[in-house]
Amino acid sequence: MAIPIVYNVRSVRVRWVSAAVAVIGIAGAVGVFVAMLALAHGFEAALATSGSPLNAKVRRAGTTSEMESAVSLEEARIIGDAPGVARAADNAPLLSGEVVVVTALPKTGYGTDANVSVRGVSPLAPQVHDVVKIAEGRFFQPGLAELVVGRGVVGTIDGLTLGSRPRFGGRQWTVVGVFDSNGSAFDSEIWCDARLLNESFDRPVEISQSVTARLTSIAAFDGFKDALTADPRLNVQVQREPEYYASRSTIMSTLIRSLGFLVAIVMGIGSVFGALNTMYSAVSARAREIATLRALGFGPLSVVASFVFESLLIALAGGILGCLLALPVNGIGVSTMNWQTFSHLAFAFRITWQLLAAGLVFALVMGFFGGLLPAIRAARLPIATALREL
Amino acid sequence: MKFLPLIVKNLFRKKIRTTLTILSIAVAMFLFGLLAVIDTAFTAGLDVAGADRVVVIGRNGVIQPLPLRYREQIASMPGVTDVAYASWFGGVYQDERNFFAQFAIDDESYLRIYSEFVIPEEQMKAYLADREGAIVGRKTAKRFGWKLGDRIPLKGTIFPGTWEFNVRAIYSGRRPQDDETGFMFRAKYLQERAPAYWHGLVGWYVVQIKDPGQGLAIAKQIDARFSNSNAETKTQPEEVFIASWINQVGNIRLLVISVGIVVFFTLLLVTGNTMAIAVRERTGEWAVLKTVGFGDGTVLGLVLAESLTIVGAGGVIGLLLAKAFTVFGNPMPGLLPVFFLSNARLLAGLGLTLLVGVAAGIIPGVLAMRLRIVDALRRV
Secondary structure, three states: OOOOHHHHHHHHHHOHHHHHHHHHHHHHHHHHHHHHHHHHHHHHHHHHOOOOOOEEEEEEOOOOOHHHOOEOHHHHHHHHOOOOEOEOOOOOEOEEEEEEEEEEEEEOOOOOEEEEEEEEEOOOHHHHOOOOEEEEEOOOOOOOOEEEEEHHHHHHEOOOOOOOOOEEOOEEOEEEEEEEOOOOHHHHEEEEEHHHHHHHOOOOOOOEOEEEEEEOOOOHHHHHHHHHHHOOOOOEEEEEHHHHHHHOOHHHHHHHHHHHHHHHHHHHHHHHHHHHHHHHHHHHHOHHHHHHHHHHOOOHHHHHHHHHHHHHHHHHHHHHHHHHHHHHHOOOEEEEEEOOOOEEEEEEOOOOHHHHHHHHHHHHHHHHHHHHHHHHHHHHOOHHHHHHOO | OOOHHHHHHHHHHOHHHHHHHHHHHHHHHHHHHHHHHHHHHHHHHHHHOOOOEEEEEEOOOOOOOEEOOHHHHHHOOOOEEEEEEEEEOOOEOOOOOOOOOEEEEOHHHHHHHOOOEEOOHHHHHHHHHOOOEEEEEHHHHHHHOOOOOOEEEEEOOOOOOEEEEEEEEEEEEOOOOOOOOOEEEEHHHHHHHOOHHHOOEEOEEEEEEOOHHHHHHHHHHHHHHHOOOOOOEEEEEHHHHHHHHHHHHHHHHHHHHHHHHHHHHHHHHHHHHHHHHHHHHOHHHHHHHHHHOOOHHHHHHHHHHHHHHHHHHHHHHHHHHHHHHHHHOOOOOOOOOOOOOOHHHHHHHHHHHHHHHHHHHHHHHHHHHHOOHHHHHHHO
């Protein structure tokens, strides 16, 4: 027969101080766990949302990143004629030949430089990358030394607000717009005219590093890819854009995840010890009660179940508190260096329902292990001696 | 000393609780050690920076190459004793996750300037005799199980193609904070095989100067020399150059550390509470001790001694575990090349442990000290 749940609820209420300490311990572990995962998730999300599933990224075969690739104007023309490429109103293929260079600009509040990605794009880029929306000002005019900067750059890099005139690549530029790409990695970039960027950095003007093509549908990708890889005039590889950007985040997200897991697991172990202590003292303080329950006819299994349940109850409270404590970090912006692109990347903590659920499961696991051994000890108490105990 | 048996007896009265408390503290101190290691890993570069070295990079950042001909011009400037250049190679060994830094270096002068890298003489000779030779850091060689004479293929990401190198030398650092994960090979090999646009270019220069106090002045002089050319430079003391990298990673480090502080205090609270319970349970006994004639000071001392023993044991275990952790493995060898727990941090950890021991024992101790015998004896 099961011991009524209300017994546990009342017991926790009576021993609230030690229960509260256990709750706080577990809440701390869960909060840290959720926050660290939110950080890693935010980092991955920034790169994963950079691509549109409708877009395909074409670069030279055998290259791992766009920065080492090269695609000529002639090749871009062939790519534009491939099946599945969407067309603009004037029937021009929706392509953006792109070049990325990294330039050092002063990081706000540090006095040292950060590497910022400057992406040269084609005039059709706003239609290709529909995630990018102009938030202030306007898009640059092709052929002019004008920049549009990502929202994530504005606060973190000095001298890049609307109207400012930064100097890099041997040229004076004017910031004419600020764009918002919904938290993606583009938000940490500066965009300008690709030809002009090539010219400023002494690169061949006609050659871009990669070509991003807008496709007519998600399903058109396979046909597009096959057409390009089978074409003897081209030596390229084709990837869906989100996959490309996700592959640019593996090293940093491994680092953040490993560090986060390490800290959270260590903290989790510490909290299990805390919970064990709480439950053991609960058992020894209630020896007589437990013996009475047994004398009344509750079996040892019921006692084990009851104490494990009590521990789970404490852990659940801790888990909920921990999730609530972690919630305010959602959306906080941080920036770091992405080694794979060699450049600065701003992103934000992202808490999702899945992460909160993982936090609760983590709490319950701690509660289960913290409660099991004390519960077994409670069930094994010799009834006669325990009843006599003061 | 005569109280020692009493303290020991008290410790063993509730074996499980004592063990759990010691373990909690051990976990907290392990975490402290771990965070100290992570902090060192992110900032170690600063300790390594040579005061007598300045770094010359392109005005637009380290990605912009500089002409090889600058070498002679920099070398002839007053106050400069040595010049070397290096280029970032950015190759991939099997998988992108196997990250480690690779530089094409201007052999002798680079290693002359970075004298903290120790290379056995015969290995150095073998390296200089091999066009495709490479010098590998001790840790990277260990990580991939490379031995002298092994042929290592790296897939170029900046320079196309697969490049093969022969491991001719393995270097180690003089100090624990020296990066032992690097991979260096000959700039001449890079020049020969790199695409045409790279000919006559290098990544950056490292300049050794006579007087460290002249660093900024010489940096200015170098930048002025190349201003208005099509490859303008930006020269910084090595320390500033490294700090700029650390600041870029910056936020993450701050986050890890602040998370650690939260964790630490949470565990402290849990432990402090356990100590309080342990003292409260024995209220009657404290009263008996006082009745028999032991003074307030003795009672306080007993509680503190018990707390310090428990916390001290936990602290030592935790710090030793942290030390062992750094000795046995680095989960991210590519990204955190420097991974060790310094003696200074270990000492700080021990100091912290003592502090925690006193903090956890003082409130229950004072309560026990202030007990009125009559109340306490009646309480049962």
